Amino acid sequence: MHYLDHAATTDLRPEAAEEWLRVARQTGNASSTHGAGQRARRILEESRERLAAALECDPIEVVLTSGGTESVNLAVQGLWRSRLSGRGSIVLPDGEHHATLDTVAALAGEGAQVVPVALDAVGRIPADAFAARLASNGVALATALVANNEIGTVNDAAALAASATSARVPLHLDAVAAFGHLPLSFAALRGDAPAGVGLVALSIAGHKIGAPTGTGALVVARTARLAPLQHGGGQQRGLRSGTQDVAGAAAFALAAELAVAERAAEAVRLGALRDRLVAGIRERVPSAELLGDPDPAGRLPGNAHLLFPGAPSESLLFLLDVAGVSASAGSACQAGIAEPSHVVQALGRSQVEARSVIRFTLGRTSSDADVDAVLAAIGDAYERTSGGAR
Numbered sequence: 395m396h397y398l399d400h401a402a403t404t405d406l407r408p409e410a411a412e413e414w415l416r417v418a419r420q421t422g423n424a425s426s427t428h429g430a431g432q433r434a435r436r437i438l439e440e441s442r443e444r445l446a447a448a449l450e451c452d453p454i455e456v457v458l459t460s461g462g463t464e465s466v467n468l469a470v471q472g473l474w475r476s477r478l479s480g481r482g483s484i485v486l487p488d489g490e491h492h493a494t495l496d497t498v499a500a501l502a503g504e505g506a507q508v509v510p511v512a513l514d515a516v517g518r519i520p521a522d523a524f525a526a527r528l529a530s531n532g533v534a535l536a537t538a539l540v541a542n543n544e545i546g547t548v549n550d551a552a553a554l555a556a557s558a559t560s561a562r563v564p565l566h567l568d569a570v571a572a573f574g575h576l577p578l579s580f581a582a583l584r585g586d587a588p589a590g591v592g593l594v595a596l597s598i599a600g601h602k603i604g605a606p607t608g609t610g611a612l613v614v615a616r617t618a619r620l621a622p623l624q625h626g627g628g629q630q631r632g633l634r635s636g637t638q639d640v641a642g643a644a645a646f647a648l649a650a651e652l653a654v655a656e657r658a659a660e661a662v663r664l665g666a667l668r669d670r671l672v673a674g675i676r677e678r679v680p681s682a683e684l685l686g687d688p689d690p691a692g693r694l695p696g697n698a699h700l701l702f703p704g705a706p707s708e709s710l711l712f713l714l715d716v717a718g719v720s721a722s723a724g725s726a727c728q729a730g731i732a733e734p735s736h737v738v739q740a741l742g743r744s745q746v747e748a749r750s751v752i753r754f755t756l757g758r759t760s761s762d763a764d765v766d767a768v769l770a771a772i773g774d775a776y777e778r779t780s781g782g783a784r
């Protein structure tokens with residue numbers, strides 16, 4: 395099997411699996427005061443420290459969650475609900491992940507006004523348009539992707555965070571697709587922003603970097619005003635009550651350390667594989683078009699997102715699957731029905747085009763053989779699904 399869907403989820407790192415089992419075998423609730431509880435607590439807090447080092451933030455700022463969706467919900471709903479007035483607008487760029495889009499839509503149902511920001515032709519959030527929206531009156535919060543999970547375009551997170559600081563607006567960054575692939579420093583992005591504004595929250599997910607599914611974190615600045623979504627024992631600064639997953643935290647911390655340590659070398663290796671993949675596909679299917687930023691420096695190293703004119707994504711994916719290649723359309727798939735990608739449409743493309751895309755994403759276990767498998771299958775698959783065109 396040739397797995398080219400690492401952006402959906404990536405292989406569990408063997409070291410993280412071992413660490414998870416080792417810690418999970420030890421009994422103890424990290425909130426208990428006896429010896430077993432204290433041992434669990436020590437492992438938990440050491441894991442938090444290691445995650446904080448990987449993210450360049452304070453350990454107390456790391457709120458462990460169950461993954462990206464929970465982190466995004468806690469950030470966006472939490473920031474909104476902490477507003478005493480219960481009024482205001484949310485700055486929401488086009489092309490965000492559904493975790494964000496649907497959370498904001500739910501808040502719109504409760505009275506939030508949504509202020510969109512159109513993407514540019516390569517899918518980047520224009521920093522000046524974002525800043526202009528933030529500078530308008532009554533903005534309660536803003537949210538943005540560090541890198542787009544579908545088309546791989548990298549945003550200028552530093553500029554977005556700086557504009558939140560100058561507009562005195564709290565900003566959440568969704569770094570789920572970026573963490574482990576791009577340099578990321580919460581402290582540097584937050585800078586010397588005043589209390590409660592500028593970058594105040596940043597989401598990451600464990601299963602995107604080789605930690606177990608069900609692990610994640612929201613970095614919450616010490617001074618952020620955030621209302622919890624769940625109530626109970628008051629764990630994690632009262633922001634996320636509930637018995638903490640010590641084994642998950644330990645495995646997540648180890649995976650994060652390894653991902654950060656390997657990041658620079660992996661970016662070079664995956665970038666080269668990705669470039670060979672794109673060049674090879676375009677040789678075999680000259681009409682295929684790379685979406686997102688054509689400049690390798692402006693896209694995630696392992697992301698190749700292509701439009702195959704006239705070929706429905708599902709049919710192409712089916713034929714690739716038959717050839718042993720797992721890829722995705724990069725769009726939300728509900729009840730088995732592939733929706734046309736809202737990200738592709740945010741680039742100004744038609745619905746038909748948004749149904750004719752494939753996202754190939756590479757990761758830690760990707761090799762030349764995976765690229766070769768795609769190149770061996772793509773020409774024939776395209777010919778059969780596009781009615782003979784190339």
Ligand SMILES: Cc1ncc(COP(=O)(O)O)c(C=O)c1O
Nearest residue numbers: 461462463491493543570571599
């Ligand atoms: C950018 C981005 N945000 C949020 C999520 C949701 O994360 P999770 O699947 O861990 O809930 C994803 C998952 O694909 C993502 O890519």
